[in-house]
Amino acid sequence: MITDEQRAARTARAVAAAVSAGRDLGIAVTEPEVLYDVFSVIVRLAPSPVVVRVPTVLPRTTTPEAQLTDQRRELAVAAWLGEKGLPVVKPSPLVPAEPVRRDGFSMTFWELVEFVEDANLAVGYTAKLVAKLHAALRDYPGELAFLNGLDPFIPDGLAQLEGRPDLLDPADLDRARREWETLRPLLESEEAFAKAFPGVTVQPIHGDSPGYNLIVTTEGDLYSDFELVKRGPIESDLAFNGPEGIEAYNAAAEELGLREVDETVLKTIEAAGRLQMVACLSMAPELPMLVEGMKPMIDLWRASPFEG
Incomplete structure (x- = not known):
C-alpha cells in the first residue's frame, strides 16, 4: 500500500505539473489550490478562473493512448453540450480544448465555477x-x-x-469471476447487447452516474465529469437510483420522447456495476481509502443473490 507520504508526494507532483503546464499556456498562476484529491487531483490555478483535472490513479488497463482518446472525447462532448445551451461545466x-501531457500526467483544463x-x-x-441530458x-x-x-x-x-485476501476473500473472488462470465457475453459489444435485449435502444450517455455528478452553483445546477462518456443503454446512467429515481426518470422521459427504463437491463447493469466496485479494490494499493470506501457496496454485493 502506498504511504501517506508517498501519496502527498504524488499530489505535489500533479500540482506542479498543472502549474507548469498552465503557465506555459499563458495562464497566470500564483496560488494553486487543491480542490479535490482522490482518483484525480483537481487544481485551481488561482487567481485565474481555470481548474485542471490531473488523473493520478488509473486502472492498469488504461494506456496513455487510451487516456488521451478518452480525454479528447470528454472535452468534445462537454464543449458540444455547452454550445447547445445545456448547463454544463465547459x-x-x-x-485550447486539448489534453496536455506534462511530467508523466495527462491533464485537461476547465472553467472555474463557484459551487x-x-x-x-x-x-x-x-x-x-x-433525462434532459x-x-x-x-x-x-x-x-x-x-x-x-x-472489459x-x-x-x-x-x-x-x-x-490478495487482505483486499478480497478468495471465495468472493471466485464468485465475482463466475458472475462476470455470466454477464460478459451480454455486454461485450453493441451487437451482443442487441441480441440479448432485443428492442432496447442505446445512445450516447454520460457513463458515470450523472445524477451524482451535478455541480450545484449559485446560478443553477451544472452537468459535469464526462470522463467516462460512451454509448450504451440509458440504464447505465440510472443504476442504483432506486424506485423513486426510476419513476421520476420515466415521467420525464415520456415528456421528452425517450423510452422508459427496462427493468431487466437495469438489473443487468447494476450487477455489472457491483462487479466494477469489486474490481476497484485492485486499485487500493495506490489509493488505500478505497478499502473502507468500497466496503458498503462490497457488503451489499456479498449479501445479494448470485447473478447467474
Missing part, C-alpha cells in the same frame, strides 16, 4: 435532469465506444486481486 476558453458546498439534491429531481445527447455526432469501462477493467482487476 472546457476553459483560455486554452455550493454540502448541497443535497433529491434523487427524483436529479433523475429528471438525467439524455435527450440532448441523442444527437451527439461524435464517435463513442460502447460500454467502455467494463478489460473488470477481469484485469479481478486478476490483480488473486492472492
